[in-house]
Amino acid sequence: MFLKTGTGWQIAAILIAALVLLPVAVLVGFALQGSIGLWPHLIRNVLANALMQTAILLAGVGSIVAVIGTVTAWLIAGFDFPGRRLLGWALLLPLAVPTYIIAYAYLDILHPVGPVQSLIREMLGYASPRDFRLPDIRSMAGCILLLGFVLYPYVYLPVRALFATQAANLLEASRTLGAGPVRVFWRIVLPLARPAIAVGMALALMETLNDIGAAEFLGVRTLTVSVYSTWINRTDLPGAAQIALVMLAIVVALVMIERRARRGQLYAGSSRRLLPLSRVRLRGAAAWGATLFCALPVLIGFAAPAAYLVRQAWRRVAFSGIPSRIWVEAGQTAALALTATLVAVGLGLIISAAPRLHPNALTRGAARVSTLGYAVPGTILAIGLLPVITFADRQISGVLGWFMDSTPQLILLGSGAALIHAYVARFLAIASGGIEAGMTRIPISLDHAARSMGQNPSGVFRNIHVPLSRASMAAAGLLIFVDCVKELPATLLLRPLNVETLATHLYGEAARGTYEDASIAALLIVLIGMLPVALLSRSIRA
Incomplete structure (x- = not known):
């Protein structure tokens, strides 16, 4: 097969990186169409304020998600207290709620x-x-505060998965030697969790950088809001593309910081069986304090806005019932999101394994390039794809014209392939980052042992990497699925004709001011996201 040799893995990594880089390259082309003299104006009137507000927002959200995600993961994994089992999966629930719905709900609640x-x-x-x-x-x-209490699961999820799979020998030894809970946390837990914390923070910050709905609702003018206002209000796509390139530079810096934080953080294997982590039972004020600390993010990030959506949806149903088309839109949403998730996880697995199976500058560079799509707002990513997709549609239609009297004109756009491409390019960073973090726990000695027994790179990948990466694949797949369900800008521009998703339905109702109708679609988005959250939590406990 193509992937049996190291060269095949190198070519596969380059092709996957090109899949992500293609719309970014078109974006650069748009930026070059703008006037160079525009930069002094952008720096003076747009970028200075937007960069300052973006930096403050990233610093604040990063601090909140790191603290909440790490501490709650450690409390759930290492201690027993009232409500622990329920809170263990409830802490994932904010993943199911889009940030723009959270902002809208709290604007009314508060x-x-x-x-x-x-x-x-x-x-x-x-x-x-x-x-x-x-x-x-x-x-x-x-x-x-709102973004921090919604995005902390990006840290909680990989850190908890690490605690669930990492050997407990060091923790048990430190407890035997008399180390208290605080010292164990600072000296053992945090160093072990650093790679997972770095990956989770990078993803949360990139999600913050790409947010537009919540920031615009709450009056914060970030770089993303500046991109949208430059393009929509001034109809200046080259200027918007130039601002988007600044965002791209920030994300490249975030990726480099995340990788530097994980440098040298490798896990050594052992022939001994891994011991499960034994939980310490908390009592009295400490137990109820842990319960309160874990319950507060669930209340702010999910329970309060969900209750608001239920109330608004109930008023709509009581007035005129449930629209029949909502079920069709829910099925279309799930089908598109599931397809994109399977493709993204498969490509993420390949791009993460390629530097191990054929280590060189090209495979490592391709893995880094695969994260860049997460930097580009969905609308700009869709605009970068549109010229490429329409050109490909014309070429395919021309070829089919040799064999058919009547040829379709919108093959890729009409079939949803363009939208799947946008989803994969946008969220491949989640798959590659999460799976790569999981692969760091696979000792490289296992690869060498398999190769010494005659396995080619494809055999090592199939028999070693895939089975030992299932937990990280499941975690990455959950995040991608929920993000695809919530994604709005790219879906608006690239969805097939006569196809509505829950996100586009919500957008249309909100634009018309019929918020009670929009609440039904928003509530269904939450419900769709809750099922994989529960399944993932169950797999982590197992």
């Missing part, structure tokens, strides 16, 4: 005349919002 502030005023004896009101949620602090 409105000066909304339920929270009205209840507080009633308890304190105030009659009007002029007498008492909480700080406005439309602020940088509000955006940092």
Whole structure:
């Protein structure tokens, strides 16, 4: 087969990187069409403020997701306290809720005349919002808090998976020698978890960088918002592409920082059977403190906005029932997301294994390039793909014209292949990053032993890498599936004709101001995301 030799793996890695780099290259072409003299204006009037707000947002969100994700993963894995089993999977639930839905929900929940502030005023004896009101949620602090409490599962998921699969010998030895819980956490747990924390933080920060809905709702003008406003309000695509290149540089820096943080962090294998981590039972105030710490992210990141969606959806159903077309849209959403997930995980597995099976500068460079698609907003990525897809459609239609009297004109666009390409290019970083982090726990000595027994690179991949990477593949697949269900900009531009997804349905209803109708689609997005979250949590416990 093609992948039996090291050269085959190198070519496969280069082709996968080209799949991601293609729309980025078209984006660069758009940027070069703009005037060079535009840069002083962009730097002075757009980039200075946008860069500052983006940097503050990234620093704040990064700190929150690192603390919440790591501490909750350690509490769930290492201790026993009331509600631990329920909270173990509930901590994943914010993954199912898009950030723009969270922002919209909290704008209503925390409105000066909304339920929270009205209840507080009633308890304190105030009659009007002029007498008492909480700080406005439309602020940088509000955006940092909301995004942090929604995106922390990007850290929680890989860190908990690491704790579930890593040998407990070091932890048990440290406890036997008298080390307390705090010292074990700082001296043993954090060094072991550094690679997973680095991967999770990088993904959360890239997701923050790409967010537009929540940032725009909450009044934070990030680089992504500047890209959209430059393109839509000024109809200046070259200028928008130039700003997007600045975002690309930031993501390249994030990837380099993440890899430097994981440099030298390798795991040694042992012939001894791995011991499961024994949990320490907490009692009294410590037990209830752990329960509260783990429950608070679930309440803020999922329970409160989900309750809001249920209330809004119930009002819509009580008024006119459930629209019949919503079920068709749910099926189309799941089909597109599942297809893209399978393709992305398969390509991510190949791009992660290639540097191990054929280590050189090309395979390592291809693995790095595969993460760049996550840097580009969905709309810009779709715009980069449109010229390529339409050109390919014309060529395919021309070839078919030699054999058919009537040929279809929108083959790739009409079949959904263009949208799948956008999803894969956008989220391949999740697959390659998560699977690569899992592969770092596979000792390289296993590869050498298999090769010494006559296995070619394909055999090592099939018999060693795939079986030992199933947990990381499942984790990456969950994240990709949920992100595909939530993805809106690329879906709006590249979905086939007469095909609606839940995200595009929600967008259309919200644009018309019919928020109760939009709440049904939003609630279904949440429900679709909850099932794989529960299945993944079960696999981690197993």
